[in-house]
Amino acid sequence: MPQPTGLFDGNLALLERALSLRSAQHRTLSANIANADTPHYKAFEVAVEEALARMRPAAGRLALARTDAGHLPAAAGAARERPPLRVAAPPAFSLRADGNTVDLDRTMGALSENALAYKTSAQLAASKLKGLRNVIIGGK
Amino acid sequence: MDLYDAMRTSASGLSAQRLRINLISANLANVHTTRTPEGGPYRRKEVVFQAAGGAFGDALRRAAAGGPPGEVRPLKIVEDVRPPVLKYDPGHPDADENGYVALPHVNVMEEMVNLMSATRSYEANLNAVRAARDMALKALEIGK
Numbered sequence: 001m002p003q004p005t006g007l008f009d010g011n012l013a014l015l016e017r018a019l020s021l022r023s024a025q026h027r028t029l030s031a032n033i034a035n036a037d038t039p040h041y042k043a044f045e046v047a048v049e050e051a052l053a054r055m056r057p058a059a060g061r062l063a064l065a066r067t068d069a070g071h072l073p074a075a076a077g078a079a080r081e082r083p084p085l086r087v088a089a090p091p092a093f094s095l096r097a098d099g100n101t102v103d104l105d106r107t108m109g110a111l112s113e114n115a116l117a118y119k120t121s122a123q124l125a126a127s128k129l130k131g132l133r134n135v136i137i138g139g140k
Numbered sequence: 141m142d143l144y145d146a147m148r149t150s151a152s153g154l155s156a157q158r159l160r161i162n163l164i165s166a167n168l169a170n171v172h173t174t175r176t177p178e179g180g181p182y183r184r185k186e187v188v189f190q191a192a193g194g195a196f197g198d199a200l201r202r203a204a205a206g207g208p209p210g211e212v213r214p215l216k217i218v219e220d221v222r223p224p225v226l227k228y229d230p231g232h233p234d235a236d237e238n239g240y241v242a243l244p245h246v247n248v249m250e251e252m253v254n255l256m257s258a259t260r261s262y263e264a265n266l267n268a269v270r271a272a273r274d275m276a277l278k279a280l281e282i283g284k
Contacts (some may be wrong), residue, residue, distance in 0.1 A: 017260055019279065020142075022275075023142035023143050023146070023275065024142050024147050025143065025170045026143065026268075026271065026272060026275065027143070027145050027146040027269070029144045030146040030147075030265075030268045030272065031152045031191075031210060031211070033153060033264050033265055033268050034150055034153025034156070034212040034262050034265060034268075035152065035153070035191050035212045036153075036264065037156075037160070037187070037189055037212075037257075037258075037261055038189040038190060038191050038212055039159075039188065039189070041159075041191050056158040064195050065242050075182055082244065084244070088274075091169045094196060100237075104260070104264055107264075108264055108267065111267070111268060111271055112271065115274060118275045118278070118279075119275065119278045121272070122275075122278040122281065123278070123281075126281050126282045128284065129282065129283050
């Protein structure tokens with residue numbers, strides 16, 4: 001997590017990461033829906049919450065010390081990390097004989113939830129930038 | 141960009157489900173067809189789907205790139221292996237010497253259930269496209 005540096009503090013980086021993870025999640029869920037009738041297809045999902053939690057500076061987690069001003073901050077790479085993919089839990093009861101683990105209802109629910117969370121993050125980022133602009137133009 | 145990829149993936153799902161619906165229509169239309177270019181009664185057709193990148197090389201490349209699974213594509217169209225249904229109808233021009241006509245093994249109920257399932261899957265893909273569009277539009281509002 002980058003240290004707050006005045007104008008563009010850490011929240012914006014968190015929102016940026018959230019948007020990127022949510023769009024990766026949308027792509028993964030869309031692939032699951034497209035493959036809802038593909039034999040032996042295993043559903044995937046992105047561990048969005050876990051990846052976002054890792055961006056929060058956890059209590060007791062040590063930051064890498066920089067002994068020279070020219071050193072690159074170690075946390076900067078977190079935002080560039082690849083979206084963590086994992087195999088989605090298969091439905092508890094399935095009457096399908098084709099080995100497909102896509103639960104269409106659950107996926108559609110997750111899709112709407114993900115889209116809503118994406119729009120929320122976008123809205124927050126927009127308001128944050130709007131607030132900054134307001135400060136820059138002196139509230140005129 | 142992830143959202144464009146998502147739309148492409150959903151579009152592949154739409155096209156796959158449409159192919160499935162077309163085959164179901166063909167099965168229903170040919171429920172009484174006794175003559176085909178290949179000879180014999182019509183055989184019920186069904187499509188088998190495959191996740192794109194199912195081949196080893198594709199899967200390896202995808203895993204290296206860290207990308208999620210990809211689009212769906214029709215692998216092949218298979219013909220039903222169940223034998224034709226024999227119906228006693230001596231007046232039929234295609235009846236055999238015992239008066240039985242070989243009719244396609246098409247069960248209208250089965251086709252209708254398949255049709256409903258395909259329609260639902262089609263709608264699910266359509267909703268995914270809509271959600272991707274809404275998300276992209278919302279992202280465009282950042283910085284407005």
